[in-house]
Amino acid sequence: MQKILEKINNNTLRVGIVGLGYVGLPLAASFAAAGIRVTGFDVSETKVAKVNAGNNYILDIRPEQWSKVQELKTLTASADFAAIAQCDAVIICVPTPLDLFHKPDMRFIESACREIGKYLQRGTFVSLESTTYPTTTEHFVLPLLEEASGLKQGTDFWLAFSPERVDPGNKIYDTRNTPKVLGAMTQAGLTIGKAIYSKAIDHIYAVSSPRVAEMVKILENTYRLVNISLINEMALLSGKMDIDIWEVIEAAKTKPYGFQAFYPGPGIGGHCIPLDPFYLEYIAKKFNFDLTMIHTAGHIDMLMPHRVTIKISTALNRHKKPINGSKILFLGVAYKPDIDDERESPALKIMDIVAGKGGEVLYHDPFVPTCTTPGGRGYSSVALTSELLQSCDCVVFTTNHSAFDVDWIVEHSQLVVDLRNAVKVGSDKVYKL
Amino acid sequence: MQKILEKINNNTLRVGIVGLGYVGLPLAASFAAAGIRVTGFDVSETKVAKVNAGNNYILDIRPEQWSKVQELKTLTASADFAAIAQCDAVIICVPTPLDLFHKPDMRFIESACREIGKYLQRGTFVSLESTTYPTTTEHFVLPLLEEASGLKQGTDFWLAFSPERVDPGNKIYDTRNTPKVLGAMTQAGLTIGKAIYSKAIDHIYAVSSPRVAEMVKILENTYRLVNISLINEMALLSGKMDIDIWEVIEAAKTKPYGFQAFYPGPGIGGHCIPLDPFYLEYIAKKFNFDLTMIHTAGHIDMLMPHRVTIKISTALNRHKKPINGSKILFLGVAYKPDIDDERESPALKIMDIVAGKGGEVLYHDPFVPTCTTPGGRGYSSVALTSELLQSCDCVVFTTNHSAFDVDWIVEHSQLVVDLRNAVKVGSDKVYKL
Numbered sequence: 001m002q003k004i005l006e007k008i009n010n011n012t013l014r015v016g017i018v019g020l021g022y023v024g025l026p027l028a029a030s031f032a033a034a035g036i037r038v039t040g041f042d043v044s045e046t047k048v049a050k051v052n053a054g055n056n057y058i059l060d061i062r063p064e065q066w067s068k069v070q071e072l073k074t075l076t077a078s079a080d081f082a083a084i085a086q087c088d089a090v091i092i093c094v095p096t097p098l099d100l101f102h103k104p105d106m107r108f109i110e111s112a113c114r115e116i117g118k119y120l121q122r123g124t125f126v127s128l129e130s131t132t133y134p135t136t137t138e139h140f141v142l143p144l145l146e147e148a149s150g151l152k153q154g155t156d157f158w159l160a161f162s163p164e165r166v167d168p169g170n171k172i173y174d175t176r177n178t179p180k181v182l183g184a185m186t187q188a189g190l191t192i193g194k195a196i197y198s199k200a201i202d203h204i205y206a207v208s209s210p211r212v213a214e215m216v217k218i219l220e221n222t223y224r225l226v227n228i229s230l231i232n233e234m235a236l237l238s239g240k241m242d243i244d245i246w247e248v249i250e251a252a253k254t255k256p257y258g259f260q261a262f263y264p265g266p267g268i269g270g271h272c273i274p275l276d277p278f279y280l281e282y283i284a285k286k287f288n289f290d291l292t293m294i295h296t297a298g299h300i301d302m303l304m305p306h307r308v309t310i311k312i313s314t315a316l317n318r319h320k321k322p323i324n325g326s327k328i329l330f331l332g333v334a335y336k337p338d339i340d341d342e343r344e345s346p347a348l349k350i351m352d353i354v355a356g357k358g359g360e361v362l363y364h365d366p367f368v369p370t371c372t373t374p375g376g377r378g379y380s381s382v383a384l385t386s387e388l389l390q391s392c393d394c395v396v397f398t399t400n401h402s403a404f405d406v407d408w409i410v411e412h413s414q415l416v417v418d419l420r421n422a423v424k425v426g427s428d429k430v431y432k433l
Numbered sequence: 434m435q436k437i438l439e440k441i442n443n444n445t446l447r448v449g450i451v452g453l454g455y456v457g458l459p460l461a462a463s464f465a466a467a468g469i470r471v472t473g474f475d476v477s478e479t480k481v482a483k484v485n486a487g488n489n490y491i492l493d494i495r496p497e498q499w500s501k502v503q504e505l506k507t508l509t510a511s512a513d514f515a516a517i518a519q520c521d522a523v524i525i526c527v528p529t530p531l532d533l534f535h536k537p538d539m540r541f542i543e544s545a546c547r548e549i550g551k552y553l554q555r556g557t558f559v560s561l562e563s564t565t566y567p568t569t570t571e572h573f574v575l576p577l578l579e580e581a582s583g584l585k586q587g588t589d590f591w592l593a594f595s596p597e598r599v600d601p602g603n604k605i606y607d608t609r610n611t612p613k614v615l616g617a618m619t620q621a622g623l624t625i626g627k628a629i630y631s632k633a634i635d636h637i638y639a640v641s642s643p644r645v646a647e648m649v650k651i652l653e654n655t656y657r658l659v660n661i662s663l664i665n666e667m668a669l670l671s672g673k674m675d676i677d678i679w680e681v682i683e684a685a686k687t688k689p690y691g692f693q694a695f696y697p698g699p700g701i702g703g704h705c706i707p708l709d710p711f712y713l714e715y716i717a718k719k720f721n722f723d724l725t726m727i728h729t730a731g732h733i734d735m736l737m738p739h740r741v742t743i744k745i746s747t748a749l750n751r752h753k754k755p756i757n758g759s760k761i762l763f764l765g766v767a768y769k770p771d772i773d774d775e776r777e778s779p780a781l782k783i784m785d786i787v788a789g790k791g792g793e794v795l796y797h798d799p800f801v802p803t804c805t806t807p808g809g810r811g812y813s814s815v816a817l818t819s820e821l822l823q824s825c826d827c828v829v830f831t832t833n834h835s836a837f838d839v840d841w842i843v844e845h846s847q848l849v850v851d852l853r854n855a856v857k858v859g860s861d862k863v864y865k866l
Contacts, residue, residue, distance in 0.1 A: 222667070224691060
């Protein structure tokens with residue numbers, strides 16, 4: 001323990017970061033910009049090559065931070081896990097998707113642990129950041145690491161869980177200035193973990209165990225899933241009652257306590273909110289516990305693309321048109337504004353349903369040049385011209401990118417379905433969620 | 434319209450407030466303290482007599498405001514609605530409970546409207562503040578008032594809805610400094626309503642219709658119901674997983690965006706959160722719409738007293754005792770800390786269940802000297818002594834009044850069930866939710 005603390009104190013430690021995606025690369029950059037030597041590990045040779053060539057591929061990393069990293073030459077990447085043996089700390093930032101049946105897919109964590117275990121040295125600190133069900137660190141990661149390394153947690157190495165809190169597109173909070181929750185298996189692990197993470201992150205908040213830290217992340221995102229689902233359901237009812245839900249939300253926001261605004265839309269997207277709560281639902285079964293709120297929220301979300309398709313159909317019906325044979329343009333496939341990520345985006349699901357009903361589907365997204373729907377349909381973003389807009393039977397606002405010139409789009413469109421309250425002025429052409 | 438605006442401008446208008454409860458009396462006091470003449474109406478002769486004798490019975494009214502009202506002599510009360518004829522504005526603040534089958538009980542609004550209608554004069558502004566389902570003002574109040582008065586809304590009188598936002602016990606936000614949402618049937622009604630309410634309230638936020646204003650209040654409290662139910666369900670799971678949910682919440686609060694903390698407890702209480710969302714569920718049926726989130730939240734809440742009773746039973750079981758024959762002391766029956774209101778309090782429901790199972794039930798609450806459970810059992814608050822605590826088989830924290838000396842209570846108790854995270858230090862005696 002004294003050895004690693006000394007290395008931390010004199011900045012000579014080497015941090016290994018496993019997984020160079022939207023969590024791992026910003027974390028690697030934050031350590032590296034602070035002068036800590038970092039080795040990034042990824043199975044993707046493309047990502048490794050980009051990092052080693054000094055090319056950043058994550059929008060959220062600030063250019064000045066990336067320049068600093070290049071200047072200091074503190075970051076290298078590798079697809080070969082043998083270099084784990086040179087790392088004093090190993091931080092796991094691999095994805096935890098759900099499979100097609102909405103069950104946790106632990107393969108990435110499992111293979112990362114097996115690879116790390118092969119090369120793990122005595123005296124190393126290991127932290128998992130991947131969002132997962134509570135007890136994963138203790139009951140899944142720990143035995144894998146011990147088995148693969150032949151070492152014992154608590155004496156030979158230290159294990160912790162520290163959830164990533166990356167919010168893609170957030171202009172204020174990044175990896176460094178977002179407080180980080182950390183729960184370790186032992187007090188020594190907590191002391192070491194705090195010292196290490198403090199190099200890259202301004203504020204570390206310690207909790208009593210990895211399972212508490214795991215639950216923290218699930219609570220944060222379950223809160224979001226449940227509230228987005230609630231407001232989506234209320235938006236659908238409001239539509240029937242001739243009430244503008246967005247006007248309601250703006251007014252509710254004037255309550256100076258006890259309210260936080262969520263906004264309706266075509267459904268939840270991204271790699272956190274549609275996934276994390278279902279990790280908890282999965283483990284809850286083991287405890288004979290039924291999480292009815294998460295289940296209901298999931299139910300609402302699963303139906304949203306269908307309900308939105310009905311809205312499109314209803315709007316077209318006003319123009320005496322069916323979906324079948326209509327040309328329908330989707331504006332934005334990213335799952336939230338001003339980001340380049342279309343994972344789990346509800347837009348793609350709606351495009352599948354509309355295409356399945358015989359609609360001619362097109363999309364435009366300044367951040368996403370090509371995309372593939374869950375149904376396997378491949379599309380390329382089309383250029384947004386007044387001619388294109390005029391030629392479409394229906395234009396659907398699926399993402400409210402700030403680059404969209406909404407007035408101009410409405411002016412040149414025959415019919416607009418606005419799922420994001422993008423259109424601020426009243427118009428007969430516009431049909432809102 | 435000019436006449437009423439003149440009276441507003443030179444402060445000569447008279448405001449009638451119907452219902453002198455926790456909403457009406459603070460509003461009356463806010464107008465009266467601003468020098469506006471107010472007549473308060475209530476069917477309770479007791480309340481009328483108290484107001485006329487200068488005795489305040491609502492904790493939230495600040496003593497200095499009440500003194501100002503007495504000094505100005507601007508507030509009188511009456512049980513005779515004939516004085517409505519002298520009012521330029523009539524504001525309805527009557528309760529909207531649910532009946533035993535959780536359906537809206539509109540009797541108080543209905544009888545208030547009939548009485549007001551009898552005496553309503555041309556040129557009067559009428560506003561409803563009672564929380565109710567969207568469309569109530571337009572489809573329920575409007576026809577009642579027009580029929581009873583023989584006058585027409587929009588030409589003879591003006592009708593609006595403005596939801597009360599009273600938060601009993603809130604030390605920062607009171608009637609005057611909490612922004613008020615207002616939706617009127619006509620533009621003239623909105624102009625007049627804003628001018629009138631501005632006498633008593635600092636900030637008026639106008640919306641486009643009464644139904645939007647009605648939905649605002651329902652959204653605010655549905656948000657709370659859903660989130661309290663969510664955290665209660667997560668607390669129950671956490672208990673099974675050996676996770677301290679309160680530690681999880683404190684850690685989640687370090688997320689600087691996109692999270693608002695709610696705390697678990699024995700269930701929801703009071704006259705808003707357990708009721709308001711079910712008004713929306715009621716009207717939604719008319720639109721063939723199923724509000725699954727509200728339904729699920731209501732389901733969780735309905736079960737909480739039973740689940741809490743199981744916790745008490747489990748704690749007693751550790752001491753090899755059953756509920757039947759055990760002496761069980763409940764600390765706090767008010768539905769939230771430091772208030773004197775036990776309406777819809779989950780503590781009363783738990784007391785009923787425990788008494789029904791043969792437990793000897795006692796309670797102590799410094800704010801509530803006597804209470805009656807939904808099952809019709811009457812209790813008086815007992816004095817809190819070390820002898821009493823020692824004699825009880827189990828002590829249950831149902832409300833976290835700040836007056837409770839928690840350490841002293843734990844010290845003298847045999848067994849504590851803590852439903853509010855009142856006990857901060859670990860103890861073998863304490864069993865948490």
